[in-house]
Amino acid sequence: KAGVTQTPRYLIKTRGQQVTLSCSPISGHRSVSWYQQTPGQGLQFLFEYFSETQRNKGNFPGRFSGRQFSNSRSEMNVSTLELGDSALYLCASSHGTTGSYEQYFGPGTRLTVT
Amino acid sequence: DQQVKQNSPSLSVQEGRISILNCDYTNSMFDYFLWYKKYPAEGPTFLISISSIKDKNEDGRFTVFLNKSAKHLSLHIVPSQPGDSAVYFCAAISYGGSQGNLIFGKGTKLSVKP
Numbered sequence: 001k002a003g004v005t006q007t008p009r010y011l012i013k014t015r016g017q018q019v020t021l022s023c024s025p026i027s028g029h030r031s032v033s034w035y036q037q038t039p040g041q042g043l044q045f046l047f048e049y050f051s052e053t054q055r056n057k058g059n060f061p062g063r064f065s066g067r068q069f070s071n072s073r074s075e076m077n078v079s080t081l082e083l084g085d086s087a088l089y090l091c092a093s094s095h096g097t098t099g100s101y102e103q104y105f106g107p108g109t110r111l112t113v114t
Numbered sequence: 115d116q117q118v119k120q121n122s123p124s125l126s127v128q129e130g131r132i133s134i135l136n137c138d139y140t141n142s143m144f145d146y147f148l149w150y151k152k153y154p155a156e157g158p159t160f161l162i163s164i165s166s167i168k169d170k171n172e173d174g175r176f177t178v179f180l181n182k183s184a185k186h187l188s189l190h191i192v193p194s195q196p197g198d199s200a201v202y203f204c205a206a207i208s209y210g211g212s213q214g215n216l217i218f219g220k221g222t223k224l225s226v227k228p
Contacts, residue, residue, distance in 0.1 A: 004157070033216070043158075043203065043218040056215050090157050092216075101146050101207055103216060105157030 002027065004093050004106035012112045018079040021109045023091035025072050031055075031096025032074040033103060034066060037088040049074055050096045078111075086113045117141045118206050120219035129228050133191040137204030137219055140185065144206040148216065149178060149189045152201045161202075162189070194226045 005024045013019050025032050034046040045058040049068035066076045072093075078085055088110050092103035119138045127133045137147075145166035150158035164171040164178045164187070171178050177190045191198055201223045205216040 006157075035218075042220040043205075045215050045217070048215065058215070092157075101216075102148065102160050102163060104160060105150075107155075107157045110155075 004091060004104055006089075006091055006106035006109050008109060009107065010110045010112075012114060013081050014114055015081055015083060017081050018077065019081060019111060021076045021078075021089055021091075021111075023074045023076070023093075023106060025074070025091075025093030026104055029093035029095055029104075030072055031094045031103075032068055032072065033092045033094070034074070034076050035090045035092065036060075037090060037108070038086075043090070046076070048096075055096075081113045083113050086111060115140070116219075117144075118204055118217050118219040120202075120204055120222050122222050123220075124223040124225070126225045126227060127194045129196055129226055130193045133189075133194045133198065133224055133226065135189040135191075135202050135204075135222050135224065137187050137189075138185060139187075139206055141206070141208070141217075142185070143208040144217075146207050147178070147180065147187050148205045148207075149176075150203045150205060150218075151198075152203060152221070158203055191224075194224075196226050196228050199224055199226050 007022045031050045033048040037043045047057045048055050052068045063079045068074045088108045090108045092105045094103045148163040149161040152158040162173050162176045180187045201221040203221045204219040
């Protein structure tokens with residue numbers, strides 16, 4: 001079974017621009033969660049989508065948004081990029097149902113904002 | 115306030131010996147815990163998990179112990195191998211919360227020396 005895939009793997013953007021990251025979950029998984037990893041803050045939860053609906057949201061500004069499609073693929077968008085948005089963005093998929101809490105991560109998208 | 119803490123940023127162990135990675139938590143609502151391993155430039159890989167109704171779970175060389183009264187869990191790796199060198203993250207979730215909201219510790223970097 002194929003794992004979680006994320007595209008692109010690397011991205012360089014300028015302050016003020018916007019960016020869209022993509023995530024394809026493991027086949028059969030309906031939940032996709034997004035995390036931001038930085039050296040200082042570690043892994044921080046951004047949001048989770050389940051069956052095309054945002055089910056939970058972390059403590060990030062509204063510049064960070066996402067969506068999920070009917071095939072469970074998900075996109076994350078960051079508008080008006082700031083230098084502090086430079087990070088590794090990870091997506092994770094899971095069944096998203098009670099009793100199934102293991103999340104499986106993709107390789108991440110390394111975003112650099114200059 | 116950090117709800118999941120890994121107080122040792124690094125650990126060095128000789129090949130063949132036991133590695134013990136520790137994790138403390140503050141939120142008594144957590145009732146499922148997971149360990150992930152992360153290599154540089156890759157996403158975290160799920161290792162092993164434990165429910166709060168258990169105090170031990172084994173999978174091959176990996177054993178997780180949970181002490182609910184102390185709000186403490188540990189991951190034992192026996193015997194340690196050089197390929198185990200990576201950053202290990204402890205994560206927690208509560209059944210009452212969203213499936214997607216894993217709370218991570220900041221990680222412990224394990225080095226296994228040949």
